[in-house]
Amino acid sequence: MSSKYSKIGLKAGLEIHQQLDTREKLFCSCEPKLFKGEPEFTFVRRLRPTQSELGQVDSAALFEFHKGTRILYEANNESVCLVEMDEEPPHDLNREAVEICLIASLMIKAKLVDEIHVMRKTVIDGSNTTGFQRTCVVALNGEIDIKGKKVAIQQVSLEEDAARKTGKDGQLIRYRIDRLGIPLIEVTTAPVIYSPEEAKETAFAIGRILRATRMVRRGLGTIRQDVNVSIRDGALIEIKGVQELELVSKVIENEAQRQLSLLEIRDELKKRGVKEADITEDFVDITHIFKQTKCKVIAKAIKQNKPVLAVRLSGFAGLLKKQLALGMRLGAELAGIARFWGRVGGIFHTDEMPAYGVTAEELNQLGRLLKKDSMDAVVFVADKLENATDALKAVTERARVALKGVPEETRAANPDGTTKYMRPRPGAARMYPETDVPPIQVTKAYIDELSTRLPELPEQLMKRLMKDYKLNRKLAKQILDSEYLELFESLAGETKISPTVIVVAFTETLKALRREGINVKAVTDGQFREMFRLIGSGKTAKESIPEILTWLASHEEATVKDALKSLGLGMISRKELEELVDDVIEKNSEFIEARGKGAFGPLMGIIMKKARGRVKAKLVKEILKSKLDDAIS
Ligand SMILES: [Zn+2]
Numbered sequence: 096m097s098s099k100y101s102k103i104g105l106k107a108g109l110e111i112h113q114q115l116d117t118r119e120k121l122f123c124s125c126e127p128k129l130f131k132g133e134p135e136f137t138f139v140r141r142l143r144p145t146q147s148e149l150g151q152v153d154s155a156a157l158f159e160f161h162k163g164t165r166i167l168y169e170a171n172n173e174s175v176c177l178v179e180m181d182e183e184p185p186h187d188l189n190r191e192a193v194e195i196c197l198i199a200s201l202m203i204k205a206k207l208v209d210e211i212h213v214m215r216k217t218v219i220d221g222s223n224t225t226g227f228q229r230t231c232v233v234a235l236n237g238e239i240d241i242k243g244k245k246v247a248i249q250q251v252s253l254e255e256d257a258a259r260k261t262g263k264d265g266q267l268i269r270y271r272i273d274r275l276g277i278p279l280i281e282v283t284t285a286p287v288i289y290s291p292e293e294a295k296e297t298a299f300a301i302g303r304i305l306r307a308t309r310m311v312r313r314g315l316g317t318i319r320q321d322v323n324v325s326i327r328d329g330a331l332i333e334i335k336g337v338q339e340l341e342l343v344s345k346v347i348e349n350e351a352q353r354q355l356s357l358l359e360i361r362d363e364l365k366k367r368g369v370k371e372a373d374i375t376e377d378f379v380d381i382t383h384i385f386k387q388t389k390c391k392v393i394a395k396a397i398k399q400n401k402p403v404l405a406v407r408l409s410g411f412a413g414l415l416k417k418q419l420a421l422g423m424r425l426g427a428e429l430a431g432i433a434r435f436w437g438r439v440g441g442i443f444h445t446d447e448m449p450a451y452g453v454t455a456e457e458l459n460q461l462g463r464l465l466k467k468d469s470m471d472a473v474v475f476v477a478d479k480l481e482n483a484t485d486a487l488k489a490v491t492e493r494a495r496v497a498l499k500g501v502p503e504e505t506r507a508a509n510p511d512g513t514t515k516y517m518r519p520r521p522g523a524a525r526m527y528p529e530t531d532v533p534p535i536q537v538t539k540a541y542i543d544e545l546s547t548r549l550p551e552l553p554e555q556l557m558k559r560l561m562k563d564y565k566l567n568r569k570l571a572k573q574i575l576d577s578e579y580l581e582l583f584e585s586l587a588g589e590t591k592i593s594p595t596v597i598v599v600a601f602t603e604t605l606k607a608l609r610r611e612g613i614n615v616k617a618v619t620d621g622q623f624r625e626m627f628r629l630i631g632s633g634k635t636a637k638e639s640i641p642e643i644l645t646w647l648a649s650h651e652e653a654t655v656k657d658a659l660k661s662l663g664l665g666m667i668s669r670k671e672l673e674e675l676v677d678d679v680i681e682k683n684s685e686f687i688e689a690r691g692k693g694a695f696g697p698l699m700g701i702i703m704k705k706a707r708g709r710v711k712a713k714l715v716k717e718i719l720k721s722k723l724d725d726a727i728s
Pocket residue numbers: 120123124125174175176177178179276
């Protein structure tokens with residue numbers, strides 16, 4: 096255990112969601128396939144959560160939030176039917192999906208339930224047309240081994256994936272329901288993870304087991320993690336939607352740091368003598384100050400007859416711009432909360448002023464009106480009176496909580512490992528039975544039968560990879576952790592290329608390209624297959640792999656032959672090579688005279704550089720040797 100994190104009492108738990116590679120969706124026969132381009136049809140629904148459905152969720156807030164919100168659902172016929180549209184009851188549970196979950200559960204030694212019951216879990220954001228997500232517990236109390244420590248798995252569930260958000264225009268949110276109903280396995284660990292590194296290892300270990308079933312989907316968005324993080328004196332924070340396993344440790348590091356910084360702010364406020372009663376909801380209309388403003392946002396709002404409302408945060412000067420963790424500031428936290436509760440675009444605050452066209456003179460006037468002294472900060476918002484008021488109420492409330500420390504909340508993960516405020520943390524999810532779907536018995540005979548055909552566990556698989564393909568441990572582990580294990584095994588069986596070359600392409604090469612910002616996930620299995628086939632048959636060299644993949648990543652429908660043609664990466668003929676060698680020998684005649692046979696190495700280097708990726712070194716050696724001998728004699 097890392098002493099740094101044990102000192103601050105870090106505790107984390109993971110929820111891993113992985114799409115299953117079934118032929119059909121969980122409750123209908125639609126193909127689990129996402130579509131690109133324009134939807135074939137759309138329909139609009141209004142969000143109408145009822146008091147009873149909301150349960151312990153802060154219902155007043157959510158009513159307010161959803162007031163007037165409409166959802167535009169986008170669909171096409173191939174991946175959507177009446178079930179996703181909530182026009183027809185769900186069909187029976189997909190048995191294939193159930194079986195994959197049972198197998199994964201047995202692999203982590205979890206206890207299978209006797210009977211699988213489908214439940215409804217309320218969702219409040221419109222991501223399900225029904226207003227709830229269907230979910231069922233499949234197994235309980237498993238464990239996985241992380242470097243000798245048993246990490247407890249609390250439960251394994253089978254769930255339907257939600258619709259994916261594709262945009263938002265004001266009060267209209269767009270969701271694409273092709274993803275709705277794709278089966279997901281959810282693996283939940285106990286909060287027994289004590290360092291970011293351990294969390295990452297646990298996430299990878301679970302990912303490895305799920306992939307070892309050979310029945311999970313791959314590609315961006317097919318695996319998503321939620322992370323729960325707390326530190327001593329901090330709060331339990333739920334972070335949603337970590338898209339890459341590699342990001343798990345970074346998200347936890349940042350969250351631990353964010354909570355530590357919020358505790359520092361709490362202590363600083365105490366030191367400054369700030370009391371809860373000092374932070375009041377005395378909102379001041381300061382619209383007149385900005386009648387001639389150069390600030391575009393404010394000028395536009397005023398033109399639309401929206402007021403500018405301000406509130407003083409006593410004793411907060413300098414704290415709003417304080418960096419909590421990488422790229423996260425208290426000011427941004429307040430803005431996130433203002434957006435959620437007030438539906439405003441954002442907030443202004445004096446810690447980041449003068450800026451955005453707001454002048455020092457405007458700030459002076461604002462300071463006088465708000466009775467701001469040098470230790471205070473002022474937050475202001477330009478929006479409809481109702482929205483601006485709600486936003487500032489939320490800001491003052493959040494500022495008061497800063498005196499206590501860290502508020503419990505749900506946050507959303509960004510792709511860079513930072514997080515942002517998403518919504519208040521709901522109470523325990525309220526579940527109620529889905530009466531339209533009959534339960535499934537899990538008999539002992541079925542369990543026994545499944546137990547006889549469990550897939551290889553990751554450790555066994557790794558040993559076999561090392562043995563069968565003569566991979567070293569590092570490469571075997573890398574391909575095991577990649578999404579390309581199956582493709583690798585099938586390619587290794589059908590081409591003559593060394594398995595090591597294929598693994599390096601799928602792991603190190605892709606990683607390096609990804610770091611350069613190349614969207615390697617766009618390269619299809621078919622393109623990989625063609626590339627290795629062409630390398631295997633000598634049409635191009637393995638050295639060309641990075642260039643070919645880079646080109647393919649931005650040419651979706653193209654073939655590898657197109658890539659070779661466009662990049663000039665076809666193999667050069669023997670005749671061309673001989674001409675190249677002649678040319679190099681001629682240009683370096685003095686050097687050859689001086690060095691004799693010792694010129695071989697440097698000349699080889701020159702030729703390989705010129706013909707990189709288009710020639711086999713062995714052939715160059717052979718031709719150069721013979722021609723060099725002729726030249727010397
Ligand atoms: Zn369907």
